[in-house]
Amino acid sequence: QKEVEQNSGPLSVPEGAIASLNCTYSDRGSQSFFWYRQYSGKSPELIMSIYSNGDKEDGRFTAQLNKASQYVSLLIRDSQPSDSATYLCAVTYSGAGSYQLTFGKGTKLSVIP
């Protein structure tokens, strides 16, 4: 069973702080890793992708990947109330002809003004 695990939260951080979101996955053959943001009642929106070990930065967002530990994280710097949402970690599993993206249950982030 291929799994993506996330702490469901809620994670509460004060405005301006760094929010740290974590995700682990079960299949060592996983190749592509994504973070989606989902506001309540809306569809998921892609915010970050990462494919190789290390850090990838995009504005206030940094994705970190450690394939040896099967661990992906998302850091949000200078958190804003508008960042309050559920953050979904998603992983593409290896396998011939399979492009199935598997999601975790999401971590709910609340940024307190």
Next chain:
Amino acid sequence: DTGVSQNPRHKITKRGQNVTFRCDPISEHNRLYWYRQTLGQGPEFLTYFQNEAQLEKSRLLSDRFSAERPKGSFSTLEIQRTEQGDSAMYLCASSLGGWSNEKLFFGSGTQLSVL
């Protein structure tokens, strides 16, 4: 353009009725996906198309579910003899395709309520 378009946005039906949803992907995208999401859960994969070919189906997709993508453009998802457990948000997504670097772009979803 526009993004992925889904219709209807909401559907209320009685148990046992058939329903059909439509998805129009981003025009240059050749891959189209259907996912289902219930409250407090992440999206669950149902099926995906590469152009008009349905290449992968989840075991979640029972015999009551069927999806088509004629001519590799829009797609429909039909649920026959709906059950209360089918109540969920049905999400369509599309992507350009390419080796493993799948970036999915989601539509707004169709919220199904089965009474």
